[in-house]
Amino acid sequence: MKMTEKKPALPPNIRIIPRLDIKGPNLVKGIHLEGLRVLGKPNRFARAYYESGADELLYVDIVASLYGRENLLEIVEKTSREIFIPLTAGGGLRSLEDIQRILRAGADKVALNTAAIHRPELIREAARRFGSSTIVISIEAILRPDGTYEAYTDNGREKTGLDARLWAVRAAELGAGEILITSIDREGTGQGFDLELTRQVAESVPIPVLCCGGAGKVEHVAQAVTEGKAQAVCMASLLHYHFVKHHPLSDQFAEEINLAHLRNGGGSSRIQEVDIPVMKTHLRGRGIICRPANPITTTSLCASPS
């Protein structure tokens, strides 16, 4: 009825990607990638996000790079049995063998940061062996006084001297399939994405850009697309705090987590938590096209959104 007529191109569909930071066996959330709080078991969050309409999931082991641990494998293996959307895993992956292992555990893509910066050829080798679409280059950037951005490694601890935008261009040339750009300045603050950083990178590379770090309300997500020109938007606190608030915890589960934090509702005054269906409805209302949440029952939403 609709597809056979020619009409002006709709905007590209954007993706909503919950980001789950992992420390040991737990889902954690910090500010500027520091000051971590334990939120719970990652698989529980992952399953809920899958069921409520997440387009992909992103797991990042935020201590693996510092200590060389690989808790991620186990978590990825468990999650990938339960969810049927793309799963990206990153943190502490240093070699082709590391990438192979995490893919075998069930990840669809890997996010590389530190190892790729130390040895850019890894991108080319990994893209050749596993396919470009499997390799996501993660860039963590901090604003410099002159208005440019510098890429950091090890969760924003180590300077690299690399210009974030130029590094993104180089990574794309070497065969990266996507760029994940995180503003360390904004990460965990709820103040909104660094739109300038996102746009600079998105307009400089031919491959999709995933924007990360700073979402505090739904409007920030919309801005990442309209002003930041991102092809996908990652968020953590926004969704995690909503989940924690609305899902009563079992005692066994509660023992393992930061109770005081959760008694406060898990919220932060800057974060206006939201779930994925509400977020997507809001985005679609603003003319931003994305796959509707909960696609099984909402067939009416599957109609061409024009």
Next chain:
Amino acid sequence: MPASKSDNNHFFMRVAIIDYGMGNLFSVQRACEQVGLDSVLATSPETVLAADGVILPGVGAFGDAMEALRQSGLADALCRVTQEDKPILGICLGMQLLMEESFEFGRHPGLGILKGSVIPLQESASSAGHFKVPHVGWSQIWRRSKPTAAVDTWKETPLQNLEDGAYMYFVHSFTVVPESDCSLSTTRYGQNEFCSSLARGNIFACQFHPERSGPQGLRIYQAWAAQLKKSGALL
């Protein structure tokens, strides 16, 4: 639904997932498991020929994949499987490999099981937005015929349980142009309107990844499994 693979005869349809050393086959295996199919990773022609149905997945470069398929003898095995009219499911690059030739970085002959070629997606930027290549993300698949048409072209195909306009997950830079009229669905991406799935005889192939397309994608596996069982009963 059985939760794990077992060695007893609980699953009687055995599916060979072609493994030529590229990409993540785990999600394809998991989707098979979810719909009650017993799957094995096939690196040899014997495993492929012994199976009731074959899945040809794939990520990466067309030329490398064809090279690997030919060297391992899997290419010949696949052609024999089609002659025997066993069900084949081609996914993403696997769909493209079924065609006669690809124009990905030069010109490469494909398996030639289906008539047609593989051409690049066109990048486009307009006021509507920037359609980057590769196309990564969720897009809708549409019936080629009007839903009001007398014959439902998705009936008795793996798409039979889907609504027109269902969202599927895509990751690709190239797209298939089938010569004959075997296209089941089309998808739009910027200026491109391409064939996102096709069927001919017992072959079904899709450019998207049904195993990564949520519950809707699993319905495709479910319908394919039913088709497999039906065809197994006939053989």
